[in-house]
Amino acid sequence: MMVGMDEARQHEPRWLSDDEQGVWRAFRQAVGMLNAHTETQLQHDAGMPQAYYEVLVELSESPDQVMRMSDLAIATRSSRSRLSHAVAKMEAKGWVRREACPTDKRGAFAHLTPAGFEAIKAAAPGHVEAVRAAVFDQLTAEQVRMLGEISEAIRDGLRPRCPEVERRLSAEDGDPAAEDGDGDDTGRAA
Amino acid sequence: MMVGMDEARQHEPRWLSDDEQGVWRAFRQAVGMLNAHTETQLQHDAGMPQAYYEVLVELSESPDQVMRMSDLAIATRSSRSRLSHAVAKMEAKGWVRREACPTDKRGAFAHLTPAGFEAIKAAAPGHVEAVRAAVFDQLTAEQVRMLGEISEAIRDGLRPRCPEVERRLSAEDGDPAAEDGDGDDTGRAA
DNA sequence: CAGTTGTAGTTGAGCGCTCAACAAAGAGCT
DNA sequence: AGCTCTTTGTTGAGCGCTCAACTACAACTG
Known part of the structure; x- marks a missing residue:
């Protein structure tokens, strides 16, 4: 048991220099x-956490200010659960409206009101200024370019293994201990 | 109302290109x-959030595995409140022990057990391997060097204005609306 | 067509964090 | 000494997030 890590156990760990x-x-x-800074800035000046801000941005840039919940979750790199909770809160605030999908009856649209x-129009200037002051004003053009490349490299390197699939992959190496409640025998209804 | 921002209001905001x-x-x-990745990695393999890991690291590197709570809070860039809650949890887990300070009777030491x-010894290899795989394996030596410089620039640019003092500074520009409960008239007791 | 598997979204419990309020003690001043 | 200001650390409420369980529907399969 306690298989978890594929590497970093049999060999001496590759410590950092x-x-x-x-x-x-x-x-x-x-x-x-930086996170703390922008988080409190937004919370203070616009009454929303950064995660909500990003949801609103994504929605506002969408063709008709509408998006499927799942697409919105992917676009904001958040779990469905998180987005569902978030949209519930924002709906209560009157910022977002939910709408049923006619063609796929389990689906739902999130609509920017x-x-x-x-x-978001009110929140944007302060947030952008904070980001510019904290990041772009501190870096040379060359550093900004490199930061982009570095970020892309890390992001792309993480993309394949990042989703919650993680340990599902570890099941491939012949470990039948799939007792993590995946194949749950839900008592069907109706 | 909605004063808040010192800049980013009178001038047209400096939007990002x-x-x-x-x-x-x-x-x-x-x-x-990256955060999500290392967070779930640690939570999964070592049963602790990343914030606790950093507290333990800081403690373990300290001369006698002891630190004053305040110093520990600064070292881990966390509020006193956060650290207090965290140490309480870790004390319950048996990882840390609190000890009173003899010379300053309000002070407290956090002691690594x-x-x-x-x-932390058990948690370290997996965590380091995750960091190496996600970051250093993805970057050239040059990029690593640049990432260091960039990070320092952002961090140092943020250092002066980062602490919770923030809005306390905004009171300097002649805004007397100090109704944020700073000068709290605590009813003394004895 | 029934049966299984996969997908979309919601829900509630638990956790860590923030924020404001607080208690207790040091430090400075008169 | 007494008074105020500051520092140190704790506490509880509220919030956003995670995780697992669940409902409901769609899509594939024999």
Whole structure:
């Protein structure tokens, strides 16, 4: 049991060098502070967390300010659960309206309301200014370019293994201990 | 009302260019996925969130595995409140022990226990491997170097204005609306 | 067509974090 | 000494997120 890690167990772990450790710590610090900064900025000035902001942005850029819940979840890199909770809250605030899908009866659309549009319109300038001041004003053009490349490399490297599939893959190496409740024998109804 | 922002209101906001927006989005995606990845990795393999891991690391590297709560809070870039809650949980798990400070009677030490040391010792290889695979294996040496510089620039640019002081500064520009409950008239007791 | 498998979305419990309020003690001032 | 200001740490409420369970429908299969 406790299979989990495929590597990092039989061989001596590939520890980080001092330089790498320095880079990693600086990165963690920068990301942590930046996140805290933009988070409280948005919460304070616009009364919404950053995650909601990104949902509204995505919706506002969509053809008719409408999106399927699932697509919206993918676009914002959030779980369906998270998005569902989030949209529920934003619906209560009047920023988003839910609508049933006629062709696929389990589906739902999330619709940006005029009030939601106003909310993001009001939030955007302050947020963009905060991002510019914290990031782009601190970097040279060359560094900005590199940050883009670096981010893409990390993101693309993570894409294949990132979704919650993770440990589902580990089942491939012959471990039949699939006791994580996947194949749940739901007592069907109706 | 809705004063808040010092800049980004009288002038037209300095919107991001298309390139900058692309960089910013890739960065957000990378950070979001990376965070989710390491978070679930640690939670899954070691039963602790990343924040606790960093607390244990900081403690384990300290001279006698002891630190003042405040210093520990600063070192981990967390609020006193957060650390207090975290240490409470970790104390319940037997990873940390609290100890009163003899010279300053309001102070407290956080002490890493042997069990805590074992916990982080067990957690480290998997976590380091995840970080290496997600970050350093994806980047060239040059990119790693640049990531360090970029992170330092962002972090150092944020350091002055980052603490919760933020809006306390905005009171300097002549806005007397200090109704955010700062100067709280605590009813003394004895 | 029934039976199975996959997909879309919701729900509630539990957890970590934030925020404001608080208690207790040090530090400075008169 | 007494008074205020500051620092240290804790606490509880509220919130967003995760995780697992669940409903409901769609799509594939024999």
